Structures are given as structure tokens and as C-alpha cells.
Amino acid sequence: MQVVHSIADLRTRIKEYRRKHDQSVGFVPTMGYLHEGHVSLLRKARTQSGLVVLSIFVNPLQFGPGEDFERYPRNTEKDLQLAEAAGADLVFMPTVDEMYPTPIRTTVSVTGLTSRLCGASRPGHFDGVATVVSKLFHIVQPDQAFFGLKDAQQIAVIEQMVQDLNLDIEIVPCPTLREADGLAMSSRNVYLSEQERKQALVLSQSLEKVKEFIQSHPSFSSEELVQLVSSHISTAPLATIDYVEALGYPTLEPFEIGHHPASIIVALAVKFGKTRLIDNLIIQVRK
Numbered sequence: 001m002q003v004v005h006s007i008a009d010l011r012t013r014i015k016e017y018r019r020k021h022d023q024s025v026g027f028v029p030t031m032g033y034l035h036e037g038h039v040s041l042l043r044k045a046r047t048q049s050g051l052v053v054l055s056i057f058v059n060p061l062q063f064g065p066g067e068d069f070e071r072y073p074r075n076t077e078k079d080l081q082l083a084e085a086a087g088a089d090l091v092f093m094p095t096v097d098e099m100y101p102t103p104i105r106t107t108v109s110v111t112g113l114t115s116r117l118c119g120a121s122r123p124g125h126f127d128g129v130a131t132v133v134s135k136l137f138h139i140v141q142p143d144q145a146f147f148g149l150k151d152a153q154q155i156a157v158i159e160q161m162v163q164d165l166n167l168d169i170e171i172v173p174c175p176t177l178r179e180a181d182g183l184a185m186s187s188r189n190v191y192l193s194e195q196e197r198k199q200a201l202v203l204s205q206s207l208e209k210v211k212e213f214i215q216s217h218p219s220f221s222s223e224e225l226v227q228l229v230s231s232h233i234s235t236a237p238l239a240t241i242d243y244v245e246a247l248g249y250p251t252l253e254p255f256e257i258g259h260h261p262a263s264i265i266v267a268l269a270v271k272f273g274k275t276r277l278i279d280n281l282i283i284q285v286r287k
């Protein structure tokens with residue numbers, strides 16, 4: 001496994017690989033502090049791509065004022081061990097100056113899909129994501145890029161960007177990995193106190209309740225799902241709901257009772273103290 005810090009170096013190595021091999025380049029973009037969720041993306045890439053490229057970059061552009069950019073967890077040594085064990089070939093770890101050498105004047109903005117959920121509660125977040133992912137896609141020029149469904153809105157936004165900008169990249173959505181008790185794995189779980197960690201279980205539990213409810217109530221309304229999730233989360237005294245919504249996926253459009261889209265998402269963001277966690281459930285609905 002090779003580790004590179006400069007864009008020029010990364011490009012040279014990828015070009016060299018492409019010259020010698022007639023195989024695809026797979027790309028896994030991350031912000032580091034790797035866990036089994038990230039590892040699952042790398043393993044998936046390993047099975048589908050000839051060259052597996054991982055990027056580790058905490059992108060300042062996608063953090064709002066007062067968010068956790070400065071204190072976002074970092075552990076390069078452990079990240080590199082996990083990346084190597086999972087089969088990464090090339091790790092790109094640029095500095096902020098390498099990615100943004102001058103004040104940024106060109107950004108990528110995906111409209112519509114970003115008006116709800118995390119787009120509404122983190123204004124500017126998806127412009128930061130679309131801009132950095134677009135830059136990374138131009139630098140790496142992958143055939144496939146692997147993203148986790150824990151960030152389901154992010155996948156919808158990236159897929160739209162790829163379609164609108166005619167990028168020749170296959171976006172591969174990968175399932176959310178969970179801790180044994182159900183909590184979705186996240187780099188930010190490390191912020192949780194012992195009490196918060198226990199109470200954070202209400203998130204995955206509330207989504208399990210939605211699964212059961214839908215099976216016995218095939219003509220559910222979005223309001224019923226939101227109410228079910230919100231009331232269960234409210235049993236945790238340390239939880240503050242940022243949003244709970246039930247929408248079509250990947251359109252992220254609201255739906256009316258009796259007119260379910262083929263696929264719906266129940267998505268939530270909840271704060272425990274300063275720590276904001278997200279989770280979701282995507283369900284194929286029988287018509």
C-alpha cells in the first residue's frame with residue numbers, strides 16, 4: 001500500500017497503473033478515523049476494482065460555523081493499518097492547502113435534493129460535499145466510487161451530480177454497518193459519554209419499530225412513521241431531535257397516504273449533547 005499526499009503524485013501513480021493494467025479503479029472517499037463501516041466499503045471495492053484508492057480528508061468546506069471541524073477525530077496510524085488490512089492499494093491524504101491552495105471560487109451545488117434533511121439543518125453542507133467529491137473524482141478519475149447508505153442523502157446528491165455533470169463513474173451504495181447492539185457505526189460515536197452511548201440505542205430501535213409497523217399497516221402515512229420514531233426517541237432524556245422525516249427515496253419528496261413511492265426513507269438526525277448522529281431506514285414498499 002502506498003500513501004501519497006500530493007495531487008500530482010496521486011495522478012502519476014494512477015496513470016502508471018492504468019498504463020500497465022486493463023482493470024478498473026475503485027475509489028472510497030472518507031474523512032478518516034476509520035471503523036468497520038469504512039472497512040466494508042474498502043472490502044467491497046477490493047472485490048470489484050483492480051486498484052483500490054482510499055482518500056482521507058477532513059473537508060473544511062462541508063462544516064458549518066460552530067460545527068466540529070477542529071475537533072473531528074483523527075488517527076492516521078490506525079487508519080493506515082485498517083486500510084492496508086482491508087486491501088487498499090493507494091491512500092491519498094492531502095492537506096487543506098493541497099486541496100484548496102487559493103480561496104475557492106468554483107463550487108458545485110446540487111439543488112432540490114439538498115433542501116431537506118441534513119441539507120436543511122446544515123446549510124451549505126452539501127455544497128461542500130459536492131465540491132470536494134467533484135474535485136476528488138477529477139483527481140482520481142475512478143470507474144467506481146463506494147459510499148455508505150448511512151449517509152443516504154449524500155448518495156442521492158452524488159448520484160444526481162454524476163448524472164447532471166455526465167461523469168462516467170458508477171456510484172456503488174453500500175449497507176450501513178452497525179455495532180452489535182444496533183447503533184450505526186460512525187466516527188462521531190467516539191464523542192459519546194457512557195450515558196449518551198446507552199441512550200443512543202433509541203435511534204436504531206425506533207427504525208426497527210418502523211419495520212414492524214409497516215408490515216402490519218400497509219397503508220401507513222408518513223406522519224405515522226415520523227410520530228412512531230419521534231416518540232420512541234423522546235424516551236431518551238439526553239436526546240434532542242434535529243429532524244425525523246419519511247420521504248420517497250432517492251427523490252426525497254414527501255408522499256401522501258395511499259400513494260407510496262416504490263422506495264421510502266425514514267431518516268433522522270438527533271443530538272446527544274454536542275454530538276449529532278444520523279441514521280435511516282430505506283424500505284422497498286409493496287404496492
Ligand SMILES: Nc1ncnc2c1ncn2[C@@H]1O[C@H](COP(=O)(O)OP(=O)(O)OP(=O)(O)O)[C@@H](O)[C@H]1O
Nearest residue numbers: 030031032037147148150151176177185186187188
Ligand atoms: N456505519 C457505516 N456503514 C457503512 N458505511 C459507512 C458507515 N459510516 C460511514 N460510512 C461511509 O463511509 C464513508 C465516509 O464517511 P465518514 O468518513 O464521514 O464516516 P462517518 O463514520 O460517517 O463519520 P461521521 O458519522 O462522523 O460523519 C461515507 O460513504 C459513509 O457513508
Ligand SMILES: CC(C)(CO)[C@@H](O)C(=O)[O-]
Nearest residue numbers: 029030031059129132151
Ligand atoms: C464523501 C466525503 C468523504 C466528502 O468529504 C464525506 O462527506 C464523508 O465522509 O461521507
Ligand code: BAL
Nearest residue numbers: 031062063125151154
Ligand atoms: N459523513 C458525512 C460527513 C459529515 O458529517 O460532514
